[in-house]
Amino acid sequence: MPRTPRNTLSPELIVETALGLMEAKGTNGFSLRALAGELGVGPMAIYTYFRNKDELYDAVRDHLLATGAPTPGDGPWQDQVRSICGGLRDLMLQHPCLVQLLGGRPLSGQETVGLAEIHLRVLRSAGFGPEDAARAHIALFTYVLGSTSWETQLKAERQDPEGRRRLRATMESLSSADYPTVVELAPELSLTSGGPEQFEYGLDLLLAGLSARLG
Amino acid sequence: MPRTPRNTLSPELIVETALGLMEAKGTNGFSLRALAGELGVGPMAIYTYFRNKDELYDAVRDHLLATGAPTPGDGPWQDQVRSICGGLRDLMLQHPCLVQLLGGRPLSGQETVGLAEIHLRVLRSAGFGPEDAARAHIALFTYVLGSTSWETQLKAERQDPEGRRRLRATMESLSSADYPTVVELAPELSLTSGGPEQFEYGLDLLLAGLSARLG
DNA sequence: ACCTGAACACCGTTCAAGT
DNA sequence: ACCTGAACACCGTTCAAGT
Numbered sequence: 001m002p003r004t005p006r007n008t009l010s011p012e013l014i015v016e017t018a019l020g021l022m023e024a025k026g027t028n029g030f031s032l033r034a035l036a037g038e039l040g041v042g043p044m045a046i047y048t049y050f051r052n053k054d055e056l057y058d059a060v061r062d063h064l065l066a067t068g069a070p071t072p073g074d075g076p077w078q079d080q081v082r083s084i085c086g087g088l089r090d091l092m093l094q095h096p097c098l099v100q101l102l103g104g105r106p107l108s109g110q111e112t113v114g115l116a117e118i119h120l121r122v123l124r125s126a127g128f129g130p131e132d133a134a135r136a137h138i139a140l141f142t143y144v145l146g147s148t149s150w151e152t153q154l155k156a157e158r159q160d161p162e163g164r165r166r167l168r169a170t171m172e173s174l175s176s177a178d179y180p181t182v183v184e185l186a187p188e189l190s191l192t193s194g195g196p197e198q199f200e201y202g203l204d205l206l207l208a209g210l211s212a213r214l215g
Numbered sequence: 216m217p218r219t220p221r222n223t224l225s226p227e228l229i230v231e232t233a234l235g236l237m238e239a240k241g242t243n244g245f246s247l248r249a250l251a252g253e254l255g256v257g258p259m260a261i262y263t264y265f266r267n268k269d270e271l272y273d274a275v276r277d278h279l280l281a282t283g284a285p286t287p288g289d290g291p292w293q294d295q296v297r298s299i300c301g302g303l304r305d306l307m308l309q310h311p312c313l314v315q316l317l318g319g320r321p322l323s324g325q326e327t328v329g330l331a332e333i334h335l336r337v338l339r340s341a342g343f344g345p346e347d348a349a350r351a352h353i354a355l356f357t358y359v360l361g362s363t364s365w366e367t368q369l370k371a372e373r374q375d376p377e378g379r380r381r382l383r384a385t386m387e388s389l390s391s392a393d394y395p396t397v398v399e400l401a402p403e404l405s406l407t408s409g410g411p412e413q414f415e416y417g418l419d420l421l422l423a424g425l426s427a428r429l430g
Numbered sequence: 431a432c433c434t435g436a437a438c439a440c441c442g443t444t445c446a447a448g449t
Numbered sequence: 450a451c452c453t454g455a456a457c458a459c460c461g462t463t464c465a466a467g468t
Contacts, residue, residue: 007450007451031442033440042452043442044452044453045451047444053443099318100318103315103364113385116397133400134404135406135413137407138362139358139362142362142364143354146362146364147361149361150318150353174328178332179331181331181336182332188350192350192352201351201354202350202353205354206424208420208423208424208428210420212423221432224433246459246460256433258434259433259462262433263432267461435467439461439463440462441458442457443459444456444458445455446454448453449453
C-alpha cells in the first residue's frame with residue numbers, strides 16, 4: 001500500500017476520485033474510508049478539505065453540474081428547450097449518482113443556478129412573462145428529474161440478470177382479472193421503459209402546452 | 216427495556232414501525248438496529264420476516280402504495296387524471312420516504328401496477344390508443360415523481376432554520392453580472408418553490424398537450 | 431418457526447498528536 | 450496547514466445455538 005506523499009491531495013482530486021467510486025459502486029455503496037483507501041491516505045485526510053460526507057456529496061453534485069452544463073444551441077425556442085433538457089438527461093444518465101444527489105440532498109441553491117440562467121433566458125426570449133418563464137423552467141426541470149430517475153432505475157434493473165428475471169416474473173404473474181388494462185397494454189408499456197422516445201414524448205406534451213400558452 | 220414476548224411480531228407490525236421511524240428520522244437515518252430496539256427485540260428477529268434491509272424497504276414502499284392509492288373520482292378525463300396525480304402527490308408529500316423508495320430502489324414491477332391500472336383505464340376511456348395511453352401514463356407519473364421529489368427537498372430545507380439562512384445567503388450572493396435573468400426573476404422563482412400551484416402548472420401543460428393529441 | 435447472542439467486517443466522526 | 454492513529458458509537462449480516 002503506497003502512501004501518497006504530503007500536499008498531493010486537493011479538493012478537485014478528491015471530488016473526481018469520489019465521483020469515480022460513486023459510479024463504480026453506486027451512491028449508496030460509496031464510503032469515505034474506501035475513498036481514502038483509493039487515494040492512498042488515512043480516512044481523516046479528507047476532513048482537511050471537507051467538513052463531512054455531506055459537504056463532499058454537495059461538491060460532487062456541483063462539479064457535475066458545472067462541467068456538464070447543457071447548452072441551448074440555436075434555432076427556435078422549442079429546439080433550444082429540447083437541447084437543454086436533453087443535455088441534462090444525458091448528463092444524468094451518464095452519471096446516475098447525480099439523480100440521487102439532486103433528489104436526496106438539501107439544496108443550497110447555488111448548484112442549479114447556472115442551469116436556471118440559460119433556461120430562463122431562452123424562455124424569456126421566446127416571449128414568456130416572468131412568472132410563466134419561472135414556472136415553465138421548474139416544470140420542465142422536475143420532469144427531467146423524475147423521468148431520468150425512473151429511467152435510471154429501470155436500466156439498472158435490466159442490467160442485473162436477476163432483476164430481469166424478477167421483472168418478467170412479475171409481468172407474467174399479473175392476473176387479467178385484477179389488472180385487465182395493464183395486461184392488455186403490456187406490449188405498449190414495455191415501449192415506455194426508458195429510451196429517448198419516451199423522454200421526448202413527455203417533453204413534447206410540455207412544449208405543446210407551452211406553445212398554446214404563448215399564443 | 217421490556218422484551219417483547221414471542222409471536223407478537225408480524226410483517227405488518229414491522230413495516231408500520233419501520234415507516235414511523237423513516238418519517239421521524241429520514242430514510243437515510245433509518246437502521247435495522249433502531250427498528251429492533253423500537254420493537255423490543257434483538258436485531259436478528261427481523262430476519263425471520265425479511266431476508267434483508269432492501270426487502271424491508273420494498274415492503275414499506277408496497278404498503279404505502281397499497282394503502283394510499285389515489286382514486287380517479289368522476290367527471291371529464293382531465294379531472295380524473297388531475298385527481299390521480301394529485302392524490303399521488305399528496306401521498307408522497309405525506310410520506311417523503313416514498314420518493315426515495317421509488318427513486319432509489321430496484322423496481323420489482325408489482326408495486327406500481329395498481330396505480331397503472333386505474334390510470335390507464337382513465338386514459339383509454341378518454342379515447343387514447345394503446346401506445347398513447349401507455350406513454351402518457353409514464354410521462355404523467357414521472358412528472359409527479361420529479362416535482363414531488365423537488366418539492367419535498369425544498370420543504371425540508373425550509374423547515375431547518377440553518378437551511379433557510381443558507382438559501383437566503385445564496386440568493387443574495389448571486390451577482391447580476393453572472394446571472395442576470397435569475398436575479399431579475401428572483402421573486403417569480405420563489406413562487407415556484409412547492410405548493411399546489413406550481414404542481415398544477417406543469418400538470419396543466421401536460422394535459423393541454425394530451426388534449427391536443429386527442430383532437 | 432421464532433428469536434437470541436456473540437462475532438465479523440464494516441461505517442462516519444472526534445480527539446490528541448505529529449510534521 | 451496537512452495528515453496520522455487510536456478510539457467511539459454505530460452499521461448490516463452470518464452463524465451457531467436455544468425454545
